[in-house]
Amino acid sequence: MNIVWIGCHEEGVAAFRTVLENGTKVNAFITLDDASIGKRSAGSHVYQACCADYGIPYFQVDSIKSDRAYGLVQEACPDLMVVLGWSEILPERLLDIPKIGTVGAHASLLPHNRGSAPVNWALIHGEQTTGNTLFWLDKAVDTGQIIEQREIPVTIYDTCETLYRKVAETNAEMLAGLLASLQRGTVPSSSIRNETDEPLLPRRRPKDGLINWEQSGAKIYDFIRALTKPYPGAFTFLDGRKWLVWSAALLPVSSERNGLRPGEIAGNAYSFSMPANGILVGTQKEVLLITSVENDQGILFSGRELNGLGMEGTFGNE
Numbered sequence: 001m002n003i004v005w006i007g008c009h010e011e012g013v014a015a016f017r018t019v020l021e022n023g024t025k026v027n028a029f030i031t032l033d034d035a036s037i038g039k040r041s042a043g044s045h046v047y048q049a050c051c052a053d054y055g056i057p058y059f060q061v062d063s064i065k066s067d068r069a070y071g072l073v074q075e076a077c078p079d080l081m082v083v084l085g086w087s088e089i090l091p092e093r094l095l096d097i098p099k100i101g102t103v104g105a106h107a108s109l110l111p112h113n114r115g116s117a118p119v120n121w122a123l124i125h126g127e128q129t130t131g132n133t134l135f136w137l138d139k140a141v142d143t144g145q146i147i148e149q150r151e152i153p154v155t156i157y158d159t160c161e162t163l164y165r166k167v168a169e170t171n172a173e174m175l176a177g178l179l180a181s182l183q184r185g186t187v188p189s190s191s192i193r194n195e196t197d198e199p200l201l202p203r204r205r206p207k208d209g210l211i212n213w214e215q216s217g218a219k220i221y222d223f224i225r226a227l228t229k230p231y232p233g234a235f236t237f238l239d240g241r242k243w244l245v246w247s248a249a250l251l252p253v254s255s256e257r258n259g260l261r262p263g264e265i266a267g268n269a270y271s272f273s274m275p276a277n278g279i280l281v282g283t284q285k286e287v288l289l290i291t292s293v294e295n296d297q298g299i300l301f302s303g304r305e306l307n308g309l310g311m312e313g314t315f316g317n318e
Helices: 010-021 046-054 067-076 118-124 160-183 217-227
Strands: 003-006 028-032 058-061 080-083 101-106 129-136 146-153 234-238 241-254 265-269 278-281 286-294 300-302
Touching (some): 003 067, 010 046, 010 160, 028 046, 028 067, 101 160, 118 160, 118 217, 129 160, 146 160, 217 234, 217 241, 217 286, 241 300
Parallel strands (some): 028 058, 080 101
Antiparallel strands (some): 241 286, 286 300
């Protein structure tokens, strides 16, 4: 098969490596240019090194909707296009080129959580199960015929990074199975109906990371772990300064019983164990322990370093 691969996000790296290690030839790889990939969260430059190792033509575009991208795919004349870790919707003229079709993956159990940032939204919404779906792309958003799905449990310890790692593993497994079927001459699909009345998940932007301290500690904990690295991060303000919150712990302690208002700093937690130090903050319900922050000058403070900041007052919107 003549395969063209399109990708830029880390979630597609494991599948790309697996396919190459299994001896499948990729005829061309298309990704975003450096300026464009720098604007995306979790963009990966690993693909370039892999392409160099395996002698795969490597191309950069500013958009998959551009004439340059169309020309590259048309010239490659693929039997199959693989699109993993890509946020743009492919134009219909591009989807019409591959002889077999275009396969993609979406990090949810479609038709649930169609749209942007499904892993981040699953954490924000407190979902205990998510998944990954391999499907045939069509001109609409995440509506194509489903090939296979894998369920992924969400634990209290997961973050956007750990869940995307699990998504990457299932991408590799499902795509390897698909390619094996295609080599045998079978074009697989499932009987799962990809239909729903759910609205599309909206795109998330860095400005959407503002913490609402009027929520419960559990919801704020979910919010922080949904937006932590490699994403832009949840943030708050204290005395006019912006603070990114990279990690936190949820304490089953009542803010109200301890006389704490939402966002009010209660003081510090001290421990000989580095990760257990930090800032205690009230919420609408539970107390939150902030264990890693970054100030507006890009300086990171974790553990005991946080205790040396002497923070007082109440976190808020500005």
